[in-house]
Amino acid sequence: DVKVTQSSRYLVKRTGEKVFLECVQDMDHENMFWYRQDPGLGLRLIYFSYDVKMKEKGDIPEGYSVSREKKERFSLILESASTNQTSMYLCASTSGGAYGYTFGSGTRLTVV
């Protein structure tokens, strides 16, 4: 069964910390995505990547960066965590437009 694995289900970090959220897929997918989900706002796209070492900004990239050094791994980085980055973070991957997305189980991040 294909899998997208997010390294942490729950994470609590302090304001100002640098935070790494890791996502690994075992399906050899080219395309990977990071979304955040907030009540009333739905899923919003932060960053995505169509190939190793490539990245594209989504709708809300401010305060975030990403790294894709290997095809299977896409990391989301919060350079200096703030309380307004408390959210559910969801990673997804796909092999292309003709195929559906597969999502990870999510990381619930709380910044205190």
Next chain:
Amino acid sequence: KQEVTQIPAALSVPEGENLVLNCSFTDSAIYNLQWFRQDPGKGLTSLLLIQSSQREQTSGRLNASLDKSSGRSTLYIAASQPGDSATYLCAVMISGNTPLVFGKGTRLSVIA
């Protein structure tokens, strides 16, 4: 800019009822449409993927239809069960290499 709307935001039905969830999108030039299910605090599970050339897809008690010209999709759930209680999200892809755009979901409660 493509916008996806799901109405109602919440729905409560007695067990055994057949029900329809609605999704509308503003730009009919889509590449595909995907329905997801999300249980509380979890990631998204793909239910059905409809390509732009298709009119419907079926999986078990679920049937999704697509009418591109009117910018609408419906998810039909037959003989609903308490285990169907979840949030259902609709998402569209504008072209083969653009990220999914999500609606905010319909929260379904099936009462035993």
